[in-house]
Amino acid sequence: MSFIDIIKSFLPLVIMFMLLFGVLLLLKKYSFSLSGKKMQSLNVSIIHNQLILPKKYLSLVRVQNKILLLGISENNITLLKEMDDTLQDENELLKEDKPNLIEIIKQNLGIK
Numbered sequence: 001m002s003f004i005d006i007i008k009s010f011l012p013l014v015i016m017f018m019l020l021f022g023v024l025l026l027l028k029k030y031s032f033s034l035s036g037k038k039m040q041s042l043n044v045s046i047i048h049n050q051l052i053l054p055k056k057y058l059s060l061v062r063v064q065n066k067i068l069l070l071g072i073s074e075n076n077i078t079l080l081k082e083m084d085d086t087l088q089d090e091n092e093l094l095k096e097d098k099p100n101l102i103e104i105i106k107q108n109l110g111i112k
Contacts, residue, residue, distance in 0.1 A: 047060040047067070057072040062085060069081040099107070 043062075043064050045062045047062055049060075050058045052058060055074045058080075059070045059072055061068045061070055065085045067083045067085050068079060069083070071078040071080050
């Protein structure tokens with residue numbers, strides 16, 4: 001087997017890999033995705049996710065000028081409540097006064 005025969009046998013394989021790579025690049029460039037610019041144009045943002053059980057979540061989602069409370073499981077998404085977005089700050093919705101570790105230790109040791 002000569003060198004020319006080896007090249008002739010590998011040439012179709014190289015051409016097929018180049019074609020598959022080209023198709024992959026085209027799919028990646030023109031496929032629909034919800035990230036980046038398209039997600040911002042929809043004006044959708046996830047405020048908070050809370051795990052309830054394995055594979056079951058409660059999610060607060062802001063869409064346009066509304067806040068949606070969604071129940072999300074492995075097979076289903078359910079709208080639980082729809083609220084008007086009257087809050088200017090997302091943190092007001094999730095604000096909780098939790099003591100930090102040092103305050104808990106001082107409280108348990110009786111130190112003020």
